[in-house]
Amino acid sequence: MTEQQAVLDMLEILECGGCVEPAHFFTLMRRTFRIAHLLYLEAEPYADELKVCRLHHTFGAYAAEIYRARGLHRIDPILKLALGGVRPVEWTMARHRFPECEPLFQAAQEIGISTEGVALPLPSPAGRMALLAINVNMSAGEWTTYRRHHLRDFQLAANLFHAAMLEHGAMAGSISTRDMRLTGRETEVLTWAAAGKSYWEIATILGISERTVRFFMTNARRKLNVVSNTQAVAQAVRHALIPSV
């Protein structure tokens, strides 16, 4: 029961919002569980490519260099599966389902990294995707049992850490959004513009004149430092200045 207690304690720390430092989280996880390595990736889909927003891991610089140099991200099935789905991705499962990714696992074995693990998809609002990959140093059988008991802990821990990262990112991002604060009316007109309404329609909806709608929109454009309504709405959605929900 000591192990159970340690797990619950760790989850409580995470939920209370401590631990926005990836290194701290990784240490905590490795102290609490029998984990060899961890990787946290936040990315944004763009066409068929991925734009990496955040990347933290404990595999070390050498492993990262190998991964990059051999272009293993192109064949990594865990990336594809975890960033495209919602279900935990078992490493060996991915390995068997995608024979073309063998070089990835061979590279891991070369540099002494285990090929057992699981990747937890962490989808975020606004279409971004993230994953937490967990790598363990166990035999297949041992891992099956361990995973069965602790997948729920991994999932909750991953979710809470991911939440902390998102909130932290929002803080850091709010430096640039400080001068971008919009008034209530500006937000309203932008919201309706984002819904495809014309000035006349917005005026009717809000019960004000068309000119006034233009006035608010002009102010919003000036504050956001953009040149068109279209760009203003794009910025507003990106910075969550207008409700996405």
Added chain:
Amino acid sequence: MTEQQAVLDMLEILECGGCVEPAHFFTLMRRTFRIAHLLYLEAEPYADELKVCRLHHTFGAYAAEIYRARGLHRIDPILKLALGGVRPVEWTMARHRFPECEPLFQAAQEIGISTEGVALPLPSPAGRMALLAINVNMSAGEWTTYRRHHLRDFQLAANLFHAAMLEHGAMAGSISTRDMRLTGRETEVLTWAAAGKSYWEIATILGISERTVRFFMTNARRKLNVVSNTQAVAQAVRHALIPSV
């Protein structure tokens, strides 16, 4: 330890992909945990409204009617918090932070529904959001302890059920994302429009005629089912169809 075993068994059932039937999942959850009621909601942001894609719950028709008739969705802080964040939302926490939502909790008490519970955000790919709300019939103190032990189980179960629902939905043919895949040029044109460029500028940048830019934009608008470039860009940003930054 029998309870632990039952939980692990249930999670295994979920992970093996059984249980795409909400009623089945709810029964399983209520049999495994001390849960009074469950609610699963999948929604899509639209203007400042919510377009409900899926809704299943065990609160009964009467409660649903009350909720709808009194317009409680407009003040429900759990919807706002859970659909806009990634962190579990404690009901009583939401109640204290948003005094204006008191009618919601009073309505619950009126019809004999407990006000203790937690809502787990389940963000999905493509900008959609979902949540699983869990309602329990316990005292506050009892719930604190129970929650501490089982939040991880709830989170994993919720994620797995949500995954099953998404996969099932994808099978059935997702209406909203079916025709939303944009071609390379459509993406490029939208991206530049989101950057505030005019048709003439985009034409110059891409080395094509202004008419052709309009052609791609028109196709993009049609695919996204929107009426203006502004709305198209808003949708594209929300659904991560064009790169942010």
Added chain:
DNA sequence: ATTTGAACTGTCGCTACTGACAGTTACGCA
């Protein structure tokens, strides 16, 4: 009491966007 900021309105004129008309070219696939 003055200032600051939000909310609000009117008109002119130019530019940008949008729909509807009617096409061509190139590529891959059945």
Added chain:
DNA sequence: TGCGTAACTGTCAGTAGCGACAGTTCAAAT
């Protein structure tokens, strides 16, 4: 060989967006 899809182009007429002109009203803060 046809069929579908993506990329590409032209013109016309109407609507919408946008900048620059010049204001009023109200409430809160200094």
